[in-house]
Amino acid sequence: MSDLNKLGLAEARDALRKGEVTSVELTESCLKAIDDADALNAFVHKTPEIALERAKAADARIKGGDAPSMCGLPIGIKDLFCTKGVPSQAASKILEGFKPEYESTVSQQLADAGAVMLGKLNMDEFAMGSSNETSVYGNAVSPWRRGNDDAQLTPGGSSGGSASAVAADLCLAATGTDTGGSIRQPAAFTGITGIKPTYGRCSRWGIVAFASSLDQAGPMTKNVRDAAIMLEAMCGHDPKDSTSAELAVPNFEAMLTGDIKGKKIGIPKEYRMDGMPAEIEKLWAEGAEMLKAAGAEIVDISLPHTKYALPAYYVIAPAEASSNLARYDGVRYGRRAQLAQGDGITEMYEKTRAEGFGHEVQRRVMVGTYVLSAGFYDAYYNRARKVRTLIKNDFEDVFAAGIDAILTPATPSASFGLGEMTDADPVQMYLNDVFTVTVNLAGLPGISVPAGLDKQGLPLGLQLIGRPWDEGDLLNTAYALESAAGFVAKPGKWW
Template identity: 65%
Template sequence: MALLTDLSLRQALEGLSAKTFSSEELTRAHIEAIEAARPLNAYILETPEKALEMARASDARRAAGDPGALEGAPLGIKDLFCTDGVRTTAGSRILGGFTPTYESTVTTQLWRDGAVMLGKLNLDEFAMGSSNETSAFGPVVSPWRRRDDTAPLTPGGSSGGSAAAVAAGLCLGATATDTGGSIRQPAAFTGTVGIKPTYGRCSRWGVVAFASSLDQAGPIARTVEDAAILLKSMSGHDPKDSTSLDVEVPDFPSFVGRSVKGMRIGVPKEYRVDGMPAEIETLWEQGIAWLRDAGCEIVEVSLPHTRYALPAYYIVAPAEASSNLARYDGMRYGLRAEA
């Protein structure tokens, strides 16, 4: 059964479709893997009973000939997404063990397509951090180690639990959020694939807010194709979110594997900064060479406002965080201490 946790999302869906194994078998394999990997602290809350219930329902739908796009796939959910009847903490004690009576739009769409919830994944408190060390439930440890070194490594953050769980085979894919790098950076740290979509592509409704004009939900997965499959289910217009884009959702998986020959690729000269480490410069050049070898035309472009991006972020993000977190004052909302 352990081999089931080595499958990509696409491979698992193909195996389920071929009836090589059931969603219940696939889910049990992941539950066992989660139990064995608890020292990683990737999950804040495990929901094995709910997962098996959802898996059995999924197997029944497949047997009836009515499978969804993610039918039977066990996923991990970042504990920033509200889940009906399942505790949601945002990695904080401030919420006081909050159990929502509603479901976020993103997770609603995943369940609509037949996915199974294994549990809620760890994160930096209120998604503010880049190492997953600020969580009230303790830091997440990366499943990766340096060669000949047992020192624990950070999986990055804030979606550290999502990245570590995917990298360690503790779910087939995970939801995550990105305000200033919280999907892209942990994906880079753990050798997984993460996408911060265009703002408004995925609904923010039911996602605990950090900085509302920057927050965006997206997937972390093992492969580009897996990320495309998840993003297609997560995307879509939501009238409950005033910033949601009312546009058609592309068939993202259909773009995977297409040739890039003939494309014109702009390389911003401002993205090379003084003091950039030689190894990063080498990787940058390697990426350009790969595109050129694949038949792309490489063009140097200028994005002169790049230098203002980080300063602007550190004005907007803390201001919006201050506004959003003001509600957790113990009177209107959140934990109230006796003192």
């Protein structure tokens, strides 16, 4: 078999079980693809020795007949996950040289399941960004191009390296994290599938924190079946994470029947934004028709507090970031600034943080500190928390009325060029999250499925939002949508 790196998780698993291919061969194919794709800047810490060692162990395990679904499958790990003995910088200068002595729960579970780690993936610094342009490693680049234009495009953010690597077949799948859309938006931009599970479904232990009440890990894969396989390996209760849910993890793959007859799919009127591109509007309408043709009932619904979601998110997330990032001070680990004669501890904090944090992180820390300050706490932070409750209640009311899933666009546009938005008002960049942040504020599961191309040949995604803890049903609805959309486009290789 040639081009083994182009396989998905399910195809590769089945080939491994049949003895048609070994994990070492799969891994070597991915390692070669990674070495040939430095132009994408997706992998920022390569770990070929670890990969080949794990691949050999996986082959032995498969031979012995004791192999879970993920065994022997080569994947990438976002740089936000702590990986023992391997640099874990959260794409920030302030964590330069940090090699954890421990493994995050999610990456450990994947390793225990036999998955092969190929290396660490690029991302926005501390997961703050929608275009992967705030990374200390430089921009991650999308494998897609607009028509015959050779301008570099963003793979989305913050999980841009993960999205780029999966779309370019550098790995079979990758981990991502989603605080306000950081799995679903890059998945939509690069024509892959990305699911953010219910808050609490995957452990956050060992994942560098951005906003603790919003962060959630999830898989980024080539299709819905692969997402089901990888999600099952990532989920599970973790006593080390107080927000981790003590719930059994179902066999998500077994729930992919494609049968959605009688399911009620809600179409929220509030997601029809002024100035939404006609292509996005058309794709959304086509998605609803596809689900209707598959036997679902399409219902118009209202989520009245949606318009307050973005401002509430950009108060709550920076507030939590300001608190979480206070620990980076040059004392225990990571970078410490050079101090002048006579500098005290205050100067050390100031210089280290000024040098170590990029502009976007500094901006959000300052916003967060401001909204938490004594004079403004009630005016901003407390009010945003109340709005968050109203947004959560909107979803609860809709689900209580019998809606099974909600269909919306995943992003307000297709991928844009690197540098096109960085000089603009930062709010323009924040608007990329307009369809995704509500899901994080309400703690719900959401999935982005590639559903079409825009007139320039770039992928567009649709988002499905599910009931809490009902990832199995959500994945099945996504599977039906994927089957109907029949999206098979791949980027032309230029790198």
